[in-house]
Amino acid sequence: MPQQINADIRAFVVDNFLFGDESEAPADDASLIESDIVDSTGILEMVSFLEEHFLVEVADPEIVPENFDTIARLTAFVAGKRNAKAAAGT
Amino acid sequence: MCGIAGYHGAGLHPQEADALLKAMSCAIAHRGPDEAGIHVGEQVGLAHRRLAIVGLADGQQPMATADGRLRITFNGEIFNYIELRQELESRGHRFRTKSDTEVILHLYSELGPDCLGKLNGDFAFAIHDAHHARLFLARDRMGVRPLYHTWHRGRFHFASEIKALLTVPGVEARLDLLALDQIFTLWAPIPPRTAFEGICELPPAHWMIVENGAAHVQRYWDLNFSEIDHARPQDQLEEETRSLLEDATRIRLRADVQVGTYLSGGLDSSIIAALAKRMAPAGLSSFGVTFSNAAFDESGFQNEMVDALGTVHHTVDCDTDEIASVFPQVIRHAELPILRTGPAPLYRLSSLVRSKGIKAVLSGEGADEVFAGYDIFREARIRRFCARQPGSQLRPHLFRRIYPYLANLKRQTPDYLAAYFGITTDHLDDPLYSHRPRLRSTAGTKLFFSKALRKELSDYSAADELAATLPDAFRGWHPLHQAQYLETRFLLPGYILSSQGDRMAMAHGIETRFPFLDHRLVEQAARVPANTKLKGLREKHLLREAMRSTIPERIAERPKQPYRAPEADAFTANARDYVETAFQRTALEETGIFDVEKSTRLYKKSRLSNFTGFRDNAAFVGILSTQLWSQQFARQFRRTDETLAVRV
Numbered sequence: 001m002p003q004q005i006n007a008d009i010r011a012f013v014v015d016n017f018l019f020g021d022e023s024e025a026p027a028d029d030a031s032l033i034e035s036d037i038v039d040s041t042g043i044l045e046m047v048s049f050l051e052e053h054f055l056v057e058v059a060d061p062e063i064v065p066e067n068f069d070t071i072a073r074l075t076a077f078v079a080g081k082r083n084a085k086a087a088a089g090t
Numbered sequence: 091m092c093g094i095a096g097y098h099g100a101g102l103h104p105q106e107a108d109a110l111l112k113a114m115s116c117a118i119a120h121r122g123p124d125e126a127g128i129h130v131g132e133q134v135g136l137a138h139r140r141l142a143i144v145g146l147a148d149g150q151q152p153m154a155t156a157d158g159r160l161r162i163t164f165n166g167e168i169f170n171y172i173e174l175r176q177e178l179e180s181r182g183h184r185f186r187t188k189s190d191t192e193v194i195l196h197l198y199s200e201l202g203p204d205c206l207g208k209l210n211g212d213f214a215f216a217i218h219d220a221h222h223a224r225l226f227l228a229r230d231r232m233g234v235r236p237l238y239h240t241w242h243r244g245r246f247h248f249a250s251e252i253k254a255l256l257t258v259p260g261v262e263a264r265l266d267l268l269a270l271d272q273i274f275t276l277w278a279p280i281p282p283r284t285a286f287e288g289i290c291e292l293p294p295a296h297w298m299i300v301e302n303g304a305a306h307v308q309r310y311w312d313l314n315f316s317e318i319d320h321a322r323p324q325d326q327l328e329e330e331t332r333s334l335l336e337d338a339t340r341i342r343l344r345a346d347v348q349v350g351t352y353l354s355g356g357l358d359s360s361i362i363a364a365l366a367k368r369m370a371p372a373g374l375s376s377f378g379v380t381f382s383n384a385a386f387d388e389s390g391f392q393n394e395m396v397d398a399l400g401t402v403h404h405t406v407d408c409d410t411d412e413i414a415s416v417f418p419q420v421i422r423h424a425e426l427p428i429l430r431t432g433p434a435p436l437y438r439l440s441s442l443v444r445s446k447g448i449k450a451v452l453s454g455e456g457a458d459e460v461f462a463g464y465d466i467f468r469e470a471r472i473r474r475f476c477a478r479q480p481g482s483q484l485r486p487h488l489f490r491r492i493y494p495y496l497a498n499l500k501r502q503t504p505d506y507l508a509a510y511f512g513i514t515t516d517h518l519d520d521p522l523y524s525h526r527p528r529l530r531s532t533a534g535t536k537l538f539f540s541k542a543l544r545k546e547l548s549d550y551s552a553a554d555e556l557a558a559t560l561p562d563a564f565r566g567w568h569p570l571h572q573a574q575y576l577e578t579r580f581l582l583p584g585y586i587l588s589s590q591g592d593r594m595a596m597a598h599g600i601e602t603r604f605p606f607l608d609h610r611l612v613e614q615a616a617r618v619p620a621n622t623k624l625k626g627l628r629e630k631h632l633l634r635e636a637m638r639s640t641i642p643e644r645i646a647e648r649p650k651q652p653y654r655a656p657e658a659d660a661f662t663a664n665a666r667d668y669v670e671t672a673f674q675r676t677a678l679e680e681t682g683i684f685d686v687e688k689s690t691r692l693y694k695k696s697r698l699s700n701f702t703g704f705r706d707n708a709a710f711v712g713i714l715s716t717q718l719w720s721q722q723f724a725r726q727f728r729r730t731d732e733t734l735a736v737r738v
Contacts, residue, residue, distance in 0.1 A: 015691075016695070018688075019537070019538070019685075019687070019688035019689075019691040019692055019695075020687050021537070021685070021687075021688060024537070033506075033510065034509075034515060036531070036533075039531055039534075039705060040496070040498040040499055040502055040506070040510055040703070041498045041701055041702070041703025041704065041706075042701075042703055043498075043506060044498055044501065044701060045699075045701045045703075047501075048700075060501050060503070061503065063501065063502065063503050064505045065505050065506060065509055066505075068506075
């Protein structure tokens with residue numbers, strides 16, 4: 001599951017922020033802000049993508065670098081959200 | 091006012107010279123619709139297009155001294171020409187005209203290049219000295235009036251606009267790739283570079299002598315923040331500011347035609363309009379842009395000022411369609427790629443002014459640079475405040491306070507606000523510290539450069555080049571003064587006064603005058619302590635206090651609203667053939683400047699997405715304007731890996 005989440009997020013980053021340029025794709029642990037890949041609008045694009053693609057809800061206080069600044073953190077954040085959702089459903 | 095052009099050097103038959111000067115003159119006919127004149131002399135040619143504002147009956151140019159030794163072609167106004175003329179007459183000079191042009195000739199004959207220190211005005215001129223076979227060129231301190239030049243076949247050519255230089259046989263329009271990198275980082279080329287390879291501008295506050303086939307360029311003035319006067323009480327500073335601004339406005343109302351004023355509803359133009367109204371008892375026409383989009387519109391404040399002053403107010407509405415409809419003409423006149431659409435409404439505004447029979451207008455431009463009004467100054471202060479406590483969860487909230495109009499910041503957490511503004515990554519002793527976030531986000535647009543272009547540019551850094559041009563004293567200045575210097579020395583002449591200023595106004599033969607850029611006021615404000623200009627986060631504190639009694643309280647206390655216009659959505663709201671053409675694969679491949687795949691994806695995203703951030707907006711306008719620039723100026727020049735040639 002995390003591999004698929006990771007692949008989907010990576011594909012979104014490449015497609016939406018890098019306009020298809022795989023050669024510019026960041027490493028899993030590279031800062032998206034310090035790499036100048038996302039700006040303040042980009043973060044909201046990411047929130048919108050996570051909510052629509054993974055069907056998770058993102059609260060404003062969760063929009064922090066600890067959750068959003070790398071592809072690895074985004075993957076863990078979504079996986080955690082999904083696990084919590086699954087646990088709540090069982 | 092006016093347009094100038096000419097050459098210096100041998101090799102032209104009189105008929106060729108005549109034809110060349112006429113062609114150069116025709117290319118800038120919009121700058122001077124009232125009269126045209128040329129002079130062909132020994133190894134020199136001067137051309138002039140006249141917008142007659144001072145000395146209507148006898149100010150024809152090129153103008154010579156009585157002995158015929160000196161001959162001038164001059165664009166601009168010398169606002170203190172009456173006082174200078176009186177001084178010259180008291181020393182025995184005799185005048186044949188009532189024009190300010192003749193004052194320059196007399197002053198130059200007496201002082202040579204030192205005459206520039208006496209001139210209070212906006213000017214670009216060339217004086218030919220027949221005795222020494224020498225051409226002297228000069229440009230005003232702030233860069234209000236333009237002046238470009240190029241060498242071709244050993245001959246020197248100059249003009250108010252580059253399109254006149256392109257009429258010189260053999261001079262080609264080729265995109266300067268380093269200039270493009272600079273525009274996509276700094277919004278404008280670093281002088282003397284222009285968007286055209288091999289064509290330079292004479293930088294503001296410089297003069298140039300051309301003789302014996304060589305040129306010598308020298309700076310004669312610079313903004314200096316080294317002599318801060320901490321002893322002067324604030325009430326004295328206010329009085330001095332008020333007095334200088336009143337006089338700057340008074341002498342800028344000198345004209346033999348009616349002078350109007352721009353009125354946006356903001357603090358700066360309101361102050362100028364109020365002063366001008368008081369000094370023009372016969373009445374004052376004011377002109378403003380309105381937007382149908384409330385996010386950009388200031389018509390409520392405009393109307394409040396009009397009611398308070400009783401000006402005859404005219405407005406032009408700029409919705410997205412209007413911006414798109416004039417954008418190709420905007421690029422034709424701006425003569426360089428741009429990343430913002432801001433010039434387009436001003437192009438329409440000058441057209442409105444012309445339609446009302448007005449030739450000259452006052453503008454409040456320059457106050458933000460001189461009195462510290464831009465958001466970037468406050469932003470830099472907050473960034474330094476946050477950097478002292480990098481983990482603070484409270485301090486980054488201040489960013490929201492200075493950018494209430496940026497909806498995207500409202501949802502951001504303090505950690506992200508700190509990250510966007512480089513709190514932990516930017517070095518406090520970086521000379522470009524104040525501008526780093528803007529430079530970073532702007533340079534993000536270079537993602538769309540083609541692989542070939544990126545390879546050619548390699549590790550070139552426009553920001554490093556900018557930093558290398560700063561004066562030695564810069565590092566010792568207060569951080570606010572460093573930021574003011576960067577804005578005033580580079581962005582003001584490179585973008586505000588040119589792409590948004592002279593070029594948009596002169597497209598319709600309108601002269602714009604800037605009281606806030608009177609050098610006496612600029613020099614006085616540079617001596618004022620930083621905290622008196624930007625008090626806490628209160629921008630233009632000194633100016634507000636000095637002019638409080640001049641304008642309504644609600645205007646005096648208005649927070650700064652930056653001048654903005656619709657960006658990418660101006661071109662995607664309704665389909666436009668030229669926009670679609672610019673983003674077509676074939677067109678992108680033909681110019682070779684941008685990555686075809688990424689650019690077409692950006693076009694698609696801009697049409698379909700709800701999210702268009704700063705970088706994507708700037709990239710969209712930058713790609714479109716570069717494509718238009720290429721079509722209009724350099725269509726025949728096709729770039730490939732082989733033809734890319736950057737001179738780093």
